[in-house]
Amino acid sequence: MNSFILGCPCGHKIKVNVKEQRKEIRCQNCKRYIKVPESPKLMTTQTLFSKKNDNMIGKVLAKRFKMESYVADGAMGKVYRGTDLILKKPVAVKMLKLDTFPNDMRERYEKRFINEARIGLELLHPNIVPVRSVHKTKQGTMFFVMDFCSGQSLRNILIQKKRLPISETFTIAKQILAALQVAHDKGIAHRDIKPGNIMIEYSASGIKVKVLDFGVAKIFSEVSGLEQQTLTKTGYIIGTTRYMAPEQILNKNVGGHTDLYAVGALMYHMICGTTPFGGTRQKVLKSILRATPISLKKLCATHFKVDNVPHIVDAIISKSLEKDPRKRFKNARSFIQALDYENKNGVWQYSLIAQVHANRFLGKLDKKARVVLPVFLVILVMFITYFIFISPSFQREYYVAEAQKMLTSQKYVAALDFIISAEKLGNDDKTRQLKKEILLEAFMLSLQEKNYKEAKYYAYLLQQTDLVFQQISIFLEEEAFIDQIEKLIKSKSFAEALGSLKQKVTEDNRLRKERILWLEKQLQKKE
Secondary structure, X not given: OOEEEEEOOOOXXXXXXXXXXXXXXXOOOOOOEEEOOXXXXXXXXXXXXXXXXXXXXXXXXXXXXXXXXXXXXXXXXXXEEEEEOOOOEXXXXXXXXXXXXXXXXXXXXXXXXXXXXXXXXXXOOOOEOXXXXXXXXXXXXXXXXXXXXXXXXXXXXXXXXXXXXXXXXXXXXXXXXXXXXXXXXXXXEOOOOOHHHXXXXXXXXXXXXXXXXXXXXXXXXXXXXXXXXXXXXXXXXXXXXXXXXXXXXXXXXXXXXXXXXXHHHHHHHHHHOOXXXXXXXXXXXXXXXHOOOOOHHHHHHHHOOOOOOOHHHHXXXXXXXXOOHHHOOOOHXXXXXXXXXXXXXXXXXXXXXXXXXXXXXXXXXXXXXXXXXXHHHHHHHHHHHHHHHHHHHHHHHHHHHHHHHHHHOOOHHHHHHHHHHHHHHOOOHHHHHHHXXXXXXXXHHHHHOOOHHHHHHHHHHHOOOOOHHHHHHHHHHHHHHHHHHHHHHHOOOHHHHXXXXXXXXXXXXXXXXXXXXXXXXHHHHHO
């Protein structure tokens, strides 16, 4: 048996082929995951849609839009290619398929469908497919009309090419982010950024990107004037698993940062050819919440033998995939600016790389290490602070206090030693003032004792803070010299006194000249 049919609770049928190992299958209609019987275990799935026998083909809706062909199925409706009979241009028509949903889900999906149409009418940007009008058939089926997008989905491109060049990836990402920034500015989060919701058109003028399907978008702010509604069933996760942010899985604090994570996961897929986490749905959900994805650079080097991924590219995508929304880029604008890394200086690049490596290292630590490491760092900072800042401060205060005690006891030499030691640990107004006070007291005492050499030393120290003592120092030098001459005269060493005077005499020093004449007369008498 090569295949069998598996039924979904929503009424859809799924064809199962024996090729690939799966434990569960996602219905492309209601997006539920269905457990697969133990045998067979190998399969791929394909939801069976009636495309050829679709009774909508050929019909004209609202007397204006002719249904030409079936295109695809979305989360809530079927998409057809149509023709606007008035404007003679192709359009895309999305019809709500309420008949395939259980009765308890119909009202919720109808509200969500209307919500998508309102958001499409609100958002106007070259990279967003605009909704032109909303209608209802006679049978009560709702549909809205959009511009038809030429090109192909990013999903089909990745199936064909597997991987895209970094430059092309960045070009696509910038346009997606530009569209998302418009939505975020109006308080709207897309919540389902994935390859299937990105249309790419290649032309001679370059790559043109369109973001599709705001069907599961969340209005997280009332900036746009749209009403915030809770249209998600309790315990039901909205979005595509492999591109979900942690807060989206937990359904907490979903906002613009949630889409930035999805864009990072999408870029990872485009460059590597695989999503950040793989495996069963449950395994992917656990990995998104707990694990750190393999480095983009390392994965490409290991699996594709390609080592041309710059460190900064790895860092940019890793930052967008941070589990904590606060560690991601602040908004889509800052993400776009980071993608222009070639225009950034080296300091910015190195700081971002260092930041990402630090977060990646901390993410690999177990719970105990995450507690112990911060405690260790706090203790280390305390020790450094004590020995570099606190301890010298206490020691300086001790020296200042001892200097004050010595000053009170008139032990000026000891006081000066203490205050000089305090200066080495830090000089402030209090220390400078106390030092000046000590020097003045010591200076005055030296003068009283006629110890001119010592007084001159204190005057020299004082002249560093007061220019008056520069003149006093010169005066004291003269007094010390005269004192020395007088001592020589008292000891009747006239020849030596005369020689000292003649060495330093100047023309304007009348007193010295008179002493020289007197000493010469004394020497003549002695002879």
